Amino acid sequence: MAKQIAIRDAFGAALKKLGEVNERVVALEADVGNSSKSILFGQAFPDRYFNVGIAELNMTSMAAGLALSGMIPYVNTFATFLTSRALDPVISLIAYDHLDVKLCGTYSGLSDSFDGASHHSICDLSAVRSLPGMTVISVCDAVETEKAVFAAAELSGPVYLRLSRAPAPVIYPENMDFQVGKGIILREGSDIAILATGYMVHKALEAAKMLEKKGISARVADIHTISPIDRDLLIDCAKTCGKIITVEEHSISGGLGSAVCEVLSETCPVPVKRLGLTEYSESGDYEEILEKAGLSGACIAEKAEKLIKGN
Amino acid sequence: MPLTKERREALEELCLSLRKDLVTILHRIQTGHPGGSLSATEIITTLYQEKMYLPAPDDPDRDRFVLSKGHAVPMLYLNLAEKGFIPKEELLTLRQAGSRLQGHPCAHKTPGIDVSAGPLGLGLSAGLGMALAGRLQKRNHTVYVLLGDGELQEGGCWEAAMAAAKFNPGNLIAIVDHNGVQLDGTNDEIMPVGDLAAKFRSFGWETLSCDGHDVSAFSDAVDQAKQIHDKPAVIIAETVKGKGISFMEGKNTWHGKPISDVDYQAALNELGGDANG
Known part of the structure; x- marks a missing residue:
């Protein structure tokens, strides 16, 4: 680990x-x-x-x-x-x-x-x-x-x-190439792209591993810059994978998911599922309340599977 | 140093002339805030034309001025034009699309504006930040912050007052344009601000007061404030909103009212000018 x-x-x-x-x-x-x-x-x-x-x-x-x-x-x-x-x-x-x-x-x-x-x-x-x-x-x-x-x-x-x-x-080597405005593909895949930011990047990687066991190839990208967002990468994800899930520890309104939809609706419309908060959370163990909010690796994998199956 | 008789008379004459220009511009454009500009006329003019070190609008060693009560910016523009930082012809573009002269101070558009303003209650904090930067950079400039009395109803001002006493940059002078009137009425009617000097003193400030329309008295107060280094200093300048135009004086309705042709002529008559001047 x-x-x-x-x-x-x-x-x-x-x-x-x-x-x-x-x-x-x-x-x-x-x-x-x-x-x-x-x-x-x-x-x-x-x-x-x-x-x-x-x-x-x-x-x-x-x-x-x-x-x-x-x-x-x-x-x-x-x-x-x-x-x-x-x-x-x-x-x-x-x-x-x-x-x-x-x-x-x-x-x-x-x-x-x-x-x-x-x-x-x-x-x-x-x-x-x-x-x-x-x-x-x-x-x-x-x-x-x-x-x-x-x-x-x-x-x-x-x-x-x-x-x-x-x-x-710690997932990056000390010499990682960090460029503001440039997302990073952490895992290649072609069935679906999981675009995550912050701590959710780790959950997205967990989800991709779970999906792999089910024969689903998921690309995972770390969208560390929300603004200006990496338009080229988003469009490439839409074209390559055809379906997108965004994952953020934030309201599904106004954050990463919204930013992705804004770009893709104008350039390359594909189905996008936004995962994040839809209501206020509560006190509790971090992993437990993330899971309750649907932000665990398993929850993300489940949503990805549903999106791929078209429901 | 006290003002000489010549300087005093020159500044008084300039203030009268800037008042005429102010009502002329605000009458012409039919928008803007006459009341607070008129109450701050002597304060801003004495600072810009007498007290502040201002070789150029971007000189890093220049004294800084934060117009925290940003709606009085027409009087600041008049003073910037007087300094030659903006052309006088540009003054009539105030508040018009494409102009560098915004309705409230804008640091990135107007040469000579040190800090943007508009939402009240932020300027003392920003001025404190500039003063601390000056200390870190071992510069010798003074930062002046002009506050409205109504503005002091904003809680953030008192956060800044506390912080200024703690960090005491030694080069920060606040000035309160104490005209007693705000947009909806008098301070006492809307939200009494109480004994401002006592409030500032209890926050750890040295307080001075003067007649804010007496250029000599105000100049002396600035000199005194500059001698105080062990704590921040505030000058409570007693002023009259709309000063110089009898029907505007002390009237909250003149906070931001357009000036009619009739009122413009009456104002000029009082200021000793004519409508063509």
Whole structure:
């Protein structure tokens, strides 16, 4: 079994590493530094770390000011708070002026499982994906996390980086080719394409293995960049496989599934089944509530089979 | 340094002239916010034409200005034109499609606008971020943030006030345009803001106050505020909404009302100009 590293730990380590090589990088935190792991940056660079307390709106507006004066702020809090309480300056300052602010939404999806629906994040992608010029990245393992943290600093303009609390298998080699806007085919297949993002990538891989035993060849792709989405890859999946399932730890409205449908409806319409949340989840063990939401490997395999059979 | 008599008179004359230009532009385009622009006239003009270090709109060492009460932006555009950052002919394009002069401040369209604004309550935070960046970059600039009093009803302002006291960049000066009136009525009618100086003091700020229409008094208050480094400083500038045009003064209805031909002529008569001027 692959080594497991929590995305948040990989993020904290990567941010610190970035701070070592880029003096323009600063980090802001709203009193969850021990959870987001931004604390690692703070301990290394206390002068460039601003813990604003429980004040997400102020934090995000401060980041806008820092960016307007040439710094590259990484803004940290839970994904759900970053895209609700702090959304105003994201819309009116950061996206509007295309500022170099990197919004790091941790504990996304259901990954803060026991804290319950108030701390889950199932509409963050829809909130940021509609903003002009916003790059939206959602990572699935420790290596990809570090690549994304570094890539965000190089990108001009705002980035939303979707992070997770969950320990995740490390599936990428250190030298992986991470390119913003380019999805990665993890497994070839021709009967159906499973397009997944974040932690769901691992579930999609599990599902593909189950389908293989039933003689179904499933392609699996890691769509780590939700916006701008990899149109060429989506069209290729539609042409090659003819049927598509999207899997995300997010509402089926406004996230990956919607983005895929938007592209394919205009270019290469094929049946698409969107898997994700249709209602608020609840407190509980992470894997258990994912399964209840239909987001286990077995659930995905079942839906894939149904789609292939045309019902 | 106190203003000399000459500078004081020159600034007073300029403020009068900018008021005339303001009503002329807003009358012509039949949109925009006269009330808050008129209350902030001396504040913005004294900062831009006297106090701020502004060799060029993109000089990294320049002083910064955040118009957090973004609806007063016509008075800011007039001052940017006065500085030569935008051509005066462009002022009449305000709020028109294709113009660089948006209805609210837009940092990426207009040379000399340091921070975008519109939704109230964000500017003090943004100004704090700029001030902290200045400290990190070892620059010597001052960041001024102009807030409305109604704006201080936004809770985010107080998040920023707390944070400014904690991080104390040493180069942040807030100014409250305390005209007592907001869109729907007076502050007291809509949502009393209480003793603003006491509020800021309790958040760890040094507070100063002055007559916001007296260019010398305001200039002195800025000088005093610049001497305070152990905490952030706020100047509560006592002002009158619609200042200078009697029928607009203190009237919430003039927050954002188009100026009719009759009112325009009356305004010019009071300001000592003529409709052709």
